Amino acid sequence: MFGDPVTSPGRYRVRFLVDAFEVIVLPIALLPLTLWWSNISLPLYQLIPLYPASIVICKIATTLWRSLQQSREARSLNARQIPRVVGKWPGNLDILLRMIRAFKTSYVGDVYLQLFEEYKTTTLNLRVLWSDTIITMDQEHSKFILSTGFQWFWRGRYQKERLETFLGNGIFNRDDEAWKMHRTTARPFFAHDRIRDFEIFEKYTARTLSILAKSAAAGQPCEAQDLYARFTLDAASEFLFGKNLDTLSLPFPVPGKSAMGAKGLAMEGDWGAFAEAFETCQQNATSRARIGKTWPLFELLKDKNQEHIKVIHDWLDPVVDKAVEDRTSAEKAGVQSSIAEKTFLQHLADSTDDRVVIRDQLLSMLLASRDTTACTLTYITYLMAMYPEVAKKLRTEVLEHCGPTKSATFEAVRNMKYMRAVINETLRLFPPVPVNARETRSRGVALPLADPTFSDSDPRPLYIPADTIIMYFPVLTQRNKALWGEDADEFDPERWIDPDRLKKYVSNPTMFTPFSAGPRICIGQNYAYNEMSYFLVRLLQQFDRFTLAREYQPEGSLPPADWKSGKGRKTIEKIWPSSAMTLYVKGGVWVNFHLAKHET
Ligand code: HEM
Numbered sequence: 001m002f003g004d005p006v007t008s009p010g011r012y013r014v015r016f017l018v019d020a021f022e023v024i025v026l027p028i029a030l031l032p033l034t035l036w037w038s039n040i041s042l043p044l045y046q047l048i049p050l051y052p053a054s055i056v057i058c059k060i061a062t063t064l065w066r067s068l069q070q071s072r073e074a075r076s077l078n079a080r081q082i083p084r085v086v087g088k089w090p091g092n093l094d095i096l097l098r099m100i101r102a103f104k105t106s107y108v109g110d111v112y113l114q115l116f117e118e119y120k121t122t123t124l125n126l127r128v129l130w131s132d133t134i135i136t137m138d139q140e141h142s143k144f145i146l147s148t149g150f151q152w153f154w155r156g157r158y159q160k161e162r163l164e165t166f167l168g169n170g171i172f173n174r175d176d177e178a179w180k181m182h183r184t185t186a187r188p189f190f191a192h193d194r195i196r197d198f199e200i201f202e203k204y205t206a207r208t209l210s211i212l213a214k215s216a217a218a219g220q221p222c223e224a225q226d227l228y229a230r231f232t233l234d235a236a237s238e239f240l241f242g243k244n245l246d247t248l249s250l251p252f253p254v255p256g257k258s259a260m261g262a263k264g265l266a267m268e269g270d271w272g273a274f275a276e277a278f279e280t281c282q283q284n285a286t287s288r289a290r291i292g293k294t295w296p297l298f299e300l301l302k303d304k305n306q307e308h309i310k311v312i313h314d315w316l317d318p319v320v321d322k323a324v325e326d327r328t329s330a331e332k333a334g335v336q337s338s339i340a341e342k343t344f345l346q347h348l349a350d351s352t353d354d355r356v357v358i359r360d361q362l363l364s365m366l367l368a369s370r371d372t373t374a375c376t377l378t379y380i381t382y383l384m385a386m387y388p389e390v391a392k393k394l395r396t397e398v399l400e401h402c403g404p405t406k407s408a409t410f411e412a413v414r415n416m417k418y419m420r421a422v423i424n425e426t427l428r429l430f431p432p433v434p435v436n437a438r439e440t441r442s443r444g445v446a447l448p449l450a451d452p453t454f455s456d457s458d459p460r461p462l463y464i465p466a467d468t469i470i471m472y473f474p475v476l477t478q479r480n481k482a483l484w485g486e487d488a489d490e491f492d493p494e495r496w497i498d499p500d501r502l503k504k505y506v507s508n509p510t511m512f513t514p515f516s517a518g519p520r521i522c523i524g525q526n527y528a529y530n531e532m533s534y535f536l537v538r539l540l541q542q543f544d545r546f547t548l549a550r551e552y553q554p555e556g557s558l559p560p561a562d563w564k565s566g567k568g569r570k571t572i573e574k575i576w577p578s579s580a581m582t583l584y585v586k587g588g589v590w591v592n593f594h595l596a597k598h599e600t
């Protein structure tokens with residue numbers, strides 16, 4: 001019942017071949033027909049160059065025709081064209097190359113920020129290879145895409161196509177009815193603070209901290225990103241499937257001997273296989289996005305995600321099978337249990353028998369809950385190392401509300417204002433989903449007026465054509481000086497407490513959207529705040545200082561020297577923020593955790 005008939009993993013080839021047919025085969029076939037119809041016969045040496053020429057002419061003609069249609073639609077909407085990037089080479093190939101280079105060497109979001117600054121606007125048409133791709137860091141436009149104009153957009157066909165092998169039927173990869181079903185099924189599960197969640201947090205927090213304490217006692221650093229990814233994965237797997245992946249028991253990277261992996265560090269062991277596959281799928285999906293609509297050209301013979309997704313499915317399938325069987329036998333035995341006692345898998349198994357849908361939804365949930373939360377904890381730790389006074393103040397609040405040994409209650413988590421401020425400020429500067437995209441549906445859309453970042457005299461709204469990708473950038477919007485003030489690049493949790501500075505955000509909450517906004521806003525927001533707060537309480541009860549151990553960073557993971565002469569945060573950054581669907585730290589981050597001395 002959740003199935004989306006428009007998509008299946010291999011379909012990208014069909015779509016690509018149809019596109020290629022229109023661009024190449026059709027003009028070639030039309031040429032002899034045209035000649036015959038106009039009664040012209042040509043010698044071979046004249047005929048041959050006409051074939052490539054006819055491809056070019058057809059392409060120009062269709063491009064012009066499309067432009068004409070778009071202008072007409074824009075006029076009827078009383079809107080104007082989005083400013084186009086004008087590169088030096090045909091088809092803006094130089095811009096494309098500039099972006100490809102930037103993904104390897106530059107600071108997250110920088111290449112786009114430079115374009116916005118160059119064109120003095122917050123919304124642009126990249127127009128790479130004569131096709132429209134809109135980018136925006138405009139708060140009003142992002143709000144329209146996600147919330148007030150939600151019905152005009154969807155995740156879109158191209159995004160689904162890229163992610164089909166990996167996320168398949170899951171919530172992240174569906175629109176309309178299929179998405180709504182997922183959302184309706186999942187929501188009750190996240191409606192309340194669950195005691196069981198806190199028990200799970202305690203269990204895995206305790207294990208994580210004992211690992212940290214051991215390293216600290218030995219005077220050794222820990223790689224925080226890897227450790228937190230295991231913490232969130234173990235906690236998420238128990239929460240989702242009731243089955244512990246137990247990645248915290250597997251060998252850890254050895255200080256000074258670590259190498260770079262797909263995202264952070266390279267991993268070993270069985271779980272290593274699952275996690276590597278999981279991360280490679282994300283990497284591959286990201287590189288498809290960067291190549292654009294022609295990515296299938298490079299995967300015509302082999303879907304690059306196929307072998308990796310098999311590793312993931314081999315692990316998940318038996319777990320799903322068992323859940324469906326258990327439910328059936330529970331039904332037979334007449335046993336009933338409440339939603340508070342169930343895992344998410346059991347909850348899903350109650351709603352459908354479709355094992356593929358259950359599996360894909362679990363995988364989407366795992367992606368949603370693991371990387372985002374681990375990313376935030378990693379950046380909080382990094383920032384506490386960079387700003388020891390923040391760590392100190394946060395620790396004072398923790399000890400005030402929970403004392404040196406008591407665990408955090410729902411109450412305490414809700415009341416720790418500074419904790420919330422530190423988490424928000426981290427999510428503002430380092431949103432775990434720094435870039436995202438939507439597509440217009442089969443109709444062009446007029447965007448509402450831009451925010452007044454770069455003032456523009458033309459008061460008409462902007463026009464986006466039908467079937468066009470639009471990328472938006474929380475990482476840029478959330479650092480926009482016009483919204484946040486001149487100190488927007490600075491890490492300052494007080495801005496979430498000081499009533500004067502908070503005013504702007506309160507009257508304009510979509511300037512901060514780490515959890516997105518509108519109908520597709522994150523379901524797990526409350527769960528995430530709880531998990532992170534719970535962990536940080538325990539961490540700060542035991543540890544009072546954090547220092548970066550940069551000498552242990554693997555080669556190539558430290559920020560390039562030329563960042564220092566740039567502007568913005570990159571001039572002071574001591575790690576390399578990178579993004580592949582979610583934000584992470586390149587090469588991980590080695591940290592010395594210093595045990596607090598309790599004076600009793
Ligand atoms: C700091 C932690 C987190 C951040 C920053 C975050 C961020 C986001 C963002 C930006 C989206 C929107 C994606 C899109 O529409 O393209 C999203 C959606 C979602 N998140 Fe989270 N998330 C976090 C934690 C979690 C957790 C812990 C869970 C579950 C346990 C979760 C479950 C979901 C789900 C199911 C969606 C899809 C909603 C939909 O499409 O209707 N998230 N999240």
Ligand SMILES: *[C@@H]1O[C@H](CO)[C@@H](O)[C@H](O)[C@H]1NC(C)=O
Nearest residue numbers: 417418420421424496497515
């Ligand atoms: C932190 O951000 C959330 C939105 O994600 C908001 O509801 C909350 O008020 C903010 N908390 C503080 C202390 O500013």
Ligand SMILES: CC(=O)N[C@H]1CO[C@H](CO)[C@@H](O)[C@@H]1O
Nearest residue numbers: 280283284287304305307308
């Ligand atoms: C970024 C990237 O392309 N990563 C991997 C995608 O999948 C292929 C084949 O499975 C790998 O060889 C790539 O390294």
